[in-house]
Amino acid sequence: MAYAVPSQPLITKNRPGRTPDDPRPHGLAAALPGTPPLLPQSVDEHVRAHPHATAVQGESDSLSYRALDDWAAALAARLTATGVGNRDTVAVVMEPSVAMVAAVLAVWRAGAAYVPIDPAQPDLRVAAVLADAAVAAVVTSPATEPRLRAVGRPLVVAHRPEPAPQPGPAAEARADDPAYVIYTSGSTGEPKGVLVTHGQLAASTAARRLVYPGAPAFLLVSPLAFDSSIAGIWGTLSAGGRLVVAAADEVRDPERLVRLVGHRRVTHLLCVPSLYAVLLDAADRAGPDALQSLDTVITAGEALPETLLRRHFATHGSRVYLVNEYGPTEATVWATYRRFTGPAPVSIGGPIPGGRVYVLDDDLRPVGRGVEGELFVGGAGVANGYLGQPEATEKAFLPDPFDATPGARMYRTGDMARWNDEGTLDFLGRRDDQIKIRGHRVELGAVDSALRAVPGVRDAAVLPDETRTAMEAFVVADQAVSAESVRLELSRQVPAAMVPARIHVVPEFPLTVNGKVDREALRRYAAHPTPAPTAQPTRDGATAQVAAAWAEVLKVADVPVDVNFFDLGGHSLTMFQLQGALERRTGTRPSVVALFRHTTVAAQAELIGRGGTDAGPVDDPRQAVVERARAARARRVRA
CATH class of the missing domain: 1.10.1200.10 (ACP-like)
Structure with a gap:
């Protein structure tokens, strides 16, 4: 695949002589050198070359590359014994831990693709994903296993392995074999699985290795079911680096997270901007050396506020890179990046190595600099599509007319963008009803549908806030239905990110002259609600x-x-x-x-x-x- 020159220089370590980014607006990046090795092969090479090097660390334990491989081999043998084989899918329902990393590697060793599911999801959501992915087995932790006994699939609990008999050889992955399936919110409320192959993951990870050279000490704060975990786990282990897995209660407590960065000498961190902001708050309280080990901070999943960018450099100076990444799950985690070496206007940069990005009009023709259009992503990391949903796949994954490679496709992101005068991409928001809630993609229509399914709710309308990072819901419901009861029922049906920040029960919806819901009137109501008279207890x-x-x-x-x-x-x-x-x-x-x-x-x-x-x-x-x-x-x- 032939590409033009890179859209921006790759990150290197010669900091004193760093030059400003020099992105170009053509939307093509340099080709990846050769055929990238598949990830199971890359990890196995580090097991053989550096068996005693630390691979994964948790709050209080760690695994060498050899110990990680041994644990994965033992789990893989148990999966194989349940009947798991090549091209099967296996759910991994586990809290963040070193065992979780061994589990996903075990699924690959058994020849299957892993389907990550957050244990915090409601039971009905977990069951829906298990059914849609047709998983052959489930790997889980001792703490979560009791919840899954009724799922009707073989359960493998990821206990630390006893001295085990010699495990069988690992299944050999091929580029077109599925590597993982990650679920996103569908427009109807039903989960939608994005299928990514080993070849696509290898291309995305090879690009990451070029942009972030060396062996990082990477802090993983994302749940496994969040696609940025892919970047953290495989970008680190394929480089022979050290993966530091933050426990759920550590992620909840920014002071503990800051201490973990210092204790484990973390060099690389990827998180949503809103979490990075509270991490900087905690670092301010801890003192100037709290984040001294950091080399690179990566933000993704939400729009990067310019105030946060300026605050990053006020805290760290030019010592720590700030990289703003953009990319949908359908493009294997990331598609563009912008490296900042100092305060500057925020953009999402240009394409990753081996990638292509296009800004197109409604007729799929490229637009000029400064003209708004829809962002499309091409290149080797574009995923196969949606598992078992050919119509949705056909609508979103189109033939790429700008790439001469046979069978090349591009993904229609639904995001609006424009090339700016610097030659980088300005992100302008969505063209549809999709928003980002704490880094999770949420379809407003899916929330509407879920609310209408709540007993006693007759109609629902969901509005995003001005920043499109939170939702407010309005429901017309039976007299006995309260906002709290609607929230409680909704919370057992959908992920936490799909539960609106505020819910209002109204007697009816205001309508426009055309008979449609008057959303502006609802916004005014939300800004000036009529409080219900309630007797409040005396407050000290x-x-x-x-x-x-x-x-x-x-x-x-x-x-x-x-x-x-x-x-x-x-x-x-x-x-x-x-x-x-x-x-x-x-x-x-x-x-x-x-x-x-x-x-x-x-x-x-x-x-x-x-x-x-x-x-x-x-x-x-x-x-x-x-x-x-x-x-x-x-x-x-x-x-």
Whole structure:
């Protein structure tokens, strides 16, 4: 495949002589040198060459490359014994851990493709993905195994291996074999699996190795079901680097995350900009050397605010690169990148090595510089399509008329962009009803459909906020239906990112003269709601201060003392903001873990009264929402 010169120079280590980026607007990048090795082969080479080098580290444990391979081999033997074979799919339903990494490598050794599923997903969502992917088996952890006993698939629990008999040889992957299937939100609410082959993953990872040379110490903060985990796991292990896996409770607590960066001497970090912002907050409190080991910070999954870009360089100077990546799951994680060496206008840069990007008009013709068009992605990383959905695949994956390679295709992203005067891409948002919630793609139509399926809801309309990073829902429902009951029922059907931040129950929808829902009227209602008269219990000083902090963070006027933070629209990132708001208003800064344990105003007021200290097991707030939904449903059935 022939390409023009690279759209921007690759990252190198000769920092004193670095030159500014020099991207060009043609949308083609340099060809990858030769045929990239497949990832199982790359990892195996490091097992043989550096068996005792550290491959994966967790909160308190680590594995060498040899130990990782031995664990994967033992798990692969157990998968094979259940009947798993070439080109099968195997679900991996596990919390972030070193065992999780061994599990995905085991699936490959057995000749199958892995289907990552976040254990925090509701049971119905997990069951829908298992059925759609037709998985042959499920690999899980001891903690999650009880939830999966009824799924009707063989379960393999990823215990640490005992001294095992000599495992059989690993299955040999081919370029056109499936490597993994990651599920996204479909427009109807049904999950939609993106199928990526070993060849496509090899091309994407080879590009990553060129852009980020060397063997990184990479901090993985993404769940396995989030496609940026692909970049972290395989970009690191294929380079002979060291993968540091943050546990779920570490990701929730930015102070602990900052300590993990220092303790494990992390050099590379990839996360959504909103998480990076709270990480910088925690680093400010920890002191100037807190993030001293970092070499490169990568942001992706959300639009990068220019204020955050400037803050990055105010914190680190030019010592730490900031790279803004863009790319849909359908293009194997990433398609463009922009490396920043100092404050500059934000863009998503140009194509990755071996990649192609086009800005096209409605007739699929290239537009000129400064002209808005739809962004299309071509090149070796374009995925096969959607598993079992030929019509959706045909609509989104088109023949590439600009690439002479036989069978070349391009992916229609639905994102709007333009080439700017620098020759890089400005991202302009969506042309449809898709938005990004904490890095997750969410179709507004899918949320509409899910809300209408809630018992007692007659109609629903979902609006994005001005930044298109949060949602507000309006439902017309039976008299007995409340916003809280709608949220609880919805939370057991869909992922947390698809639950709107705020839900309003209205008697009817305002209509335009054409008979359509008047969305502007709904926006005005949301800005100035009519509060329902409620009798509030007497609030002491601490309770009033905590309620005021909630109102500030959640942007609501009325805060009941006994309603769960997550039922009022909170999520993990707003919990970080709440921590700061509580400190400003009460002078006490509880740990984020303590706030996750105490999720009502009343409970947090008691926590503040004790000086913010607490002990006990950590509950996953998303699972708590599911459990409350189950209890509410059981009460309705009994009634």
